[in-house]
């Protein structure tokens with residue numbers, strides 16, 4: 001018998017084969033043998049999500065046998081239930097009649113309540129007979145006849161490799177060793193960041209990687225848009241790593257994970273951290289220009305400034321005992337640097353629009369809070385800011 005089973009069920013199958021081996025030995029029957037073939041990946045959409053899992057081809061020798069004792073061939077085992085007969089057929093095309101056959105025994109003729117009967121056929125005369133399970137040993141003059149018949153009834157294809165157990169229903173596949181689409185998971189990371197900001201694994205706050213799993217398993221808002229955004233951000237990170245001359249272990253592991261389209265679930269922390277890595281890359285790009293220019297103070301503390309076009313270079317966030325704090329670092333086209341700490345992060349609450357690294361905004365109004373110097377560079381600390389929708393990049 002050849003079959004394809006879910007690879008993560010191989011241990012279970014092997015355990016079952018071993019148990020059968022011990023039974024076979026007791027009954028003096030040849031053992032069932034498992035031959036393991038090729039393992040390969042398959043993908044399936046489960047609940048709208050792309051899931052990858054592995055399947056293995058197996059061959060089972062000695063299962064699906066038609067038992068034969070003293071010139072009589074077993075055609076079927078019938079289990080009689082109030083709802084009808086469960087037919088375990090040892091041969092093909094046993095016919096529909098046995099689905100409704102009464103639990104009679106042609107051997108003893110006694111009328112009694114039987115749970116199991118067997119349909120036998122004489123090898124020479126082709127005469128068929130239905131015999132109750134307790135009479136089978138007497139009829140075939142073999143004390144083990146019932147055990148042998150029952151043993152083989154349990155290793156017919158249908159009962160041995162049931163769909164649910166070994167071929168993998170959707171429920172089984174969405175857990176365990178199945179793998180998750182990196183783009184789909186990262187789309188959930190982006191949604192989580194939008195709502196709560198990014199939190200690494202060591203944060204006091206719930207790490208983004210767990211928020212992302214919640215979103216992955218529950219509702220997903222703006223899913224198509226997020227998938228596109230996730231693909232673009234991952235592509236940028238891949239290109240960045242490829243352009244690096246000296247790659248550290250973190251970047252090496254990240255490149256290895258992102259070289260595939262699917263991840264094992266324990267890589268979720270890495271994939272979640274694509275977000276801060278992406279933000280760092282964007283920050284470098286935004287402030288690279290200003291490195292060559294001089295950053296100046298654009299006004300005195302208390303002064304109002306209006307309609308300044310700013311590019312958001314980086315959002316920093318950190319935990320305090322009062323909650324999360326965020327710092328937004330912008331640059332204008334002249335190379336002047338602006339920093340803003342919104343009073344109630346995330347800044348979305350103050351601005352009504354989601355501010356994203358690498359994007360340009362019109363600051364409708366803002367107030368200079370201080371003329372600061374950081375790392376030898378002049379910076380404009382601003383507050384009471386109002387931003388407009390994203391301008392063209």
Ligand SMILES: [Zn+2]
Pocket residue numbers: 105106107108109110131132134135
């Ligand atoms: Zn009987």
